[in-house]
Amino acid sequence: MNTPSIELQIRQTLAQLLGPEVLGIDSQASFRDFLGERFDSLMAVEVITAVEDRFSIEVDYLSDDVRFWFETLDKMQRFVAQKVEDQLTLQAAE
């Protein structure tokens, strides 16, 4: 069985947190706008934590510019792909 794409995995993860509407959002659309009144710092932490847990990565809340990388689903999948790749590189070097 094929592994779902990173973007689909992110959608599935966030759908559990925010509802099934996440499955249908345009990947270039602003996630901030989708959240609307629900968006605040607590929600931002919940979204980031859910993605971290799903991919076993760690986000640096200051250095990783999370406001940029978590702006759209497309950026999220690029960010996660990079983090996963960095992690694999580090593991290979150990």
Added chain:
Amino acid sequence: MSALLPKFPQGQGLANHQADLWCTYAAIRSLAWVERLGSADVPQLQAYIQSRRNRDGGYAWSKGMPSDAWATFYCTETLKDLAATVSDTDATAAWLHTLFDGDAYAMCPGQTADAWATHYALRTLLEVCQGEVQQREPLYRWLEGLQCANGGLSWSAEFAERDVADTRACFYGVMAARALQRAGLPAPAWDRTRLVAWLQTQQLADGGFRFSASAESACLWATYRATASLAELHALPLDAKRCSDWIVARRSGAGGFVRWQGYDGEDVWAVFCAVGSLKALGQPVAWLADEVADYIASLATPGGGYTYREASTAADVLTSAAGILGGTLDGGQRAAALRWIEGCQMPNEAGIMYMPGRGAEVRCTAWGLAAGAFAEQPQARQAIGQWLASLQNPDGGFGFWEGRGSDMVSTAAAVAILQSLGDSSCVALDGLQRFIGSCQHEDSGRLTYSAYPRGASSLRAGLQALSCLAYLGQPVQQAAAVLLAAHKVRQGGFANHGQRIPDLLSTYQAVAMALAFELPVDIAHLRFFLDKVSTAQGFAWSPLYLEGSDALSACLGRLLQAFVDGRRRHLPNLQLS
């Protein structure tokens, strides 16, 4: 305290231009009583309330804050009044059960129960969520213990043993009993004859009611709590006619009401209390409907919700003190803001009120004094010291205001007040130490502190506890260094929990503590964090949500920036949450 003449605050305070939850509830309930709810913007109000709902099922005083019983009651009651749906009440009921401390309900999970919180939690649980009380036996024992020897009800059984009754505590007890009875449960076995008699004796010769024998003048807040309690107990004031005349005499020309005789500032709570009292006395209120609706419409804010007086003049102490402390005001503005803050010391409660006419609060008093209020007024400072002493709870700590359960924020704010006053003679310092000890825990060989006895440990609670212990003369420098290291975020700033997610308030308190105890501060680390929360308007509370900024975050950010730039060597002792 000595007599303080009622007065409209002199000077010029600063407003935050935001709606306030309690004002919004009072506005909507008043409109409901006079049958003018049609004038409210229901969808906008629903959105305002819904933005306060947290994922734990409770509601917060403002968006992004933790849930508490007070906010949960006012949010859900407002939705009920608007005939709007209260979503997922099962989750709200489950959250309310987490407030039970083994005897009754607390304001937040882990805190000690009090009459305010028990009333809010029970009414929300039973009347909004149609939930059930899980542990009836201890609850009834606790409720029945609220009755004092004098017949009135108190804030807790421990306060009742001191014979400290209050009309507000009577109201909260009586309305909690009403909620129980409406759910098919018995009323607590109070001596109702003596309860009614105590309430009736709080009526003064002019017709209005006082909070208790320690209050010097009648006010509409006490009058509403007393008349509504008496009505529920199927009784009336001893002189009901004089009472209703006194209420009507508080009506102003602009359609509102004022809280005290001789006071010239009308506000939404006075309207709420006046209309509610007249209803409780069985008096008609339809004749007030048009002017009350017009007055309340003038309190609406553009973003939804209401403030306490016409929005452009609705200043508050925290915003005003933040303006002074943040250094953005010129000399004249600063003096005007200080005079305005001093005008928030009002009859019956000598602390500083968040908004004039509301109720004195420990935290606001600490901010007001830190800003320089009453610096040259020994009589006012002495009154504050006596008021603070009267608030100390039997567990030794302090709560946000009279009768509230203890928490570490208020206890640290109380210590900040004692430091400002330079006098702790009225406060039981051994009790203070006892409360802090009750919030101490051991985690992997390290001492930690929580905001409440059964709460989760956090950086800020630890800093607050250590600042109190330092005031008590204990050596805390080493413990402070360990605590700060445990919450220092690698790239910049400090986190309240763990060491990953920094925020401005935790960082401010961490740096203020380090400076106070002469511990080193990593300037580059702090500067990196400040750059991440800096915005065009000032500073945000979190690097994750730059939209979340206000006068208080701007104040703390500017103070930190002044330290980083070498313009300050110490930071004021300011507690928020």
